[in-house]
Amino acid sequence: MQTLAELDHKRLIREAYRIDGITVSQCRSIFLDWALSLPTQLDNRTAITQILEHYSDEPSDHPMTGVLQQGLEEMANPRRRGGWRSRTRD
Template identity: 40%
Template sequence: MGRRAVDLSQADPKGLVRESYNIEGISYGECGQIFIDWVLSLPAVVDTPDYIRALIVHYALPNPNHPMSRVLTEALTAPTEPKRRGGRAARFADRP
């Protein structure tokens, strides 16, 4: 799916992200939890990055120091390498 303009009412239909910007003193961790709730509430067929971009334009750009702005921006950044190794490789990776 390519980039497309997304209406804010589609991007945040329950107002979860909007409300996070209205909560005074909200923490980064709390914003992360709200973001997870928001993602889980989206239909499976949407292009989530397009929705995140719409939220960034509407909320994050005017509020760059808000913790939700950081969460939204980080959500668009793909991890470069896996951070965790599972199974046998993880148990023996750091042994001398």
């Protein structure tokens, strides 16, 4: 299990929870920045799960909690968005 300092080394998630009136859109932007800065040796799904556990005392309707939960759901059900194979004919 990683420490919170390792999971959120820029303290982006922590600050998102501290901002009064933060919007879902702002949380998504913060989440993307956090995900892109996560060290490659850390598993994204595990990191999100551990962060959600750490912030479990926050209100369940906080926008950042929703964005983190959505991140977990979308990782469980990835969608294909195209690529060269979708443009070729059989």
